[in-house]
Amino acid sequence: MGVTRGWRSALAGAAVASLALAVIVAALGPALTVIPIEVLRLVVGSLLLVFGLQWLRKAILRASGWRAVRDEDSVYEREAAAARAAEHEERAGVDWYGFTVSFKGVLLEGLEVAFIVLTFGSTQGSIPLAVAGAVAALVLVVIAGVVVRGPLSRVPENTLAFAVGVMLTTFGTFWGAEGAGVDWPGDDAALPVVLAFVLAVSLTYVGALRRRRLAPA
Amino acid sequence: MRRFLHFWWDFIVGDDWRVAAGIALALGLTAALATTWATAWLVLPLAVAAVLWLSLLRVAS
Numbered sequence: 001m002g003v004t005r006g007w008r009s010a011l012a013g014a015a016v017a018s019l020a021l022a023v024i025v026a027a028l029g030p031a032l033t034v035i036p037i038e039v040l041r042l043v044v045g046s047l048l049l050v051f052g053l054q055w056l057r058k059a060i061l062r063a064s065g066w067r068a069v070r071d072e073d074s075v076y077e078r079e080a081a082a083a084r085a086a087e088h089e090e091r092a093g094v095d096w097y098g099f100t101v102s103f104k105g106v107l108l109e110g111l112e113v114a115f116i117v118l119t120f121g122s123t124q125g126s127i128p129l130a131v132a133g134a135v136a137a138l139v140l141v142v143i144a145g146v147v148v149r150g151p152l153s154r155v156p157e158n159t160l161a162f163a164v165g166v167m168l169t170t171f172g173t174f175w176g177a178e179g180a181g182v183d184w185p186g187d188d189a190a191l192p193v194v195l196a197f198v199l200a201v202s203l204t205y206v207g208a209l210r211r212r213r214l215a216p217a
Numbered sequence: 218m219r220r221f222l223h224f225w226w227d228f229i230v231g232d233d234w235r236v237a238a239g240i241a242l243a244l245g246l247t248a249a250l251a252t253t254w255a256t257a258w259l260v261l262p263l264a265v266a267a268v269l270w271l272s273l274l275r276v277a278s
Contacts, residue, residue, distance in 0.1 A: 049240050054231040177261040181251030201266045
């Protein structure tokens with residue numbers, strides 16, 4: 001949006017969306033702390049599992065060749081052409097199209113981040129620490145973007161999606177089972193074992209689906 | 218309203234509702250077994266592996 005419609009509108013949309021996300025985290029964070037921890041872990045675990053499996057499923061299908069890896073260059077070209085072609089309408093001093101698209105993009109993607117921050121923070125008893133982690137990640141991404149100055153196509157997107165899927169599925173499995181009343185052998189020490197299991201299963205599935213795709217019909 | 222519900226369905230459930238349904242069933246089974254079976258912790262990881270494989274196979278077959 002910044003390149004095609006102007007940075008002022010794009011940054012204004014992103015800033016307002018960030019503010020909305022901050023309000024959501026500030027409002028929901030304290031509310032979550034009054035829910036009993038077992039109930040919270042069950043709900044959070046279920047949601048993380050469903051989210052994680054969505055990510056993992058897509059990443060495995062892409063890694064094994066059953067779904068095309070996103071071509072960021074062509075996506076960028078398509079979106080840029082649509083943005084250039086859109087009508088110019090100025091409201092309150094900003095280009096309304098640029099503002100709305102930036103706002104919507106940052107808010108929708110940010111909702112997923114806000115959800116992860118709230119759930120990880122509330123189940124571990126420290127939402128501010130989870131917020132600090134998310135802010136640190138954001139700063140790192142911005143620094144990397146400025147240093148590299150490369151297009152998104154250079155980011156190993158599917159590898160990142162695979163890693164996120166494995167992590168979310170691991171935490172979802174761990175907390176979901178705890179919330180359902182299970183005691184893990186070794187308590188928190190079971191977490192790396194669950195992580196290794198999810199990773200091994202996912203990599204096995206990538207290999208199996210690759211062989212399945214290449215096998216003669 | 219319909220678009221609002223569709224957004225939340227898409228956001229939480231995604232493009233294969235069977236995954237969400239399978240996880241709900243597995244959590245219910247885990248909760249039912251947790252009080253009587255010491256190794257009930259095995260149920261969810263195995264269910265996750267099975268649900269994921271079945272969902273992948275739907276695309277790959």
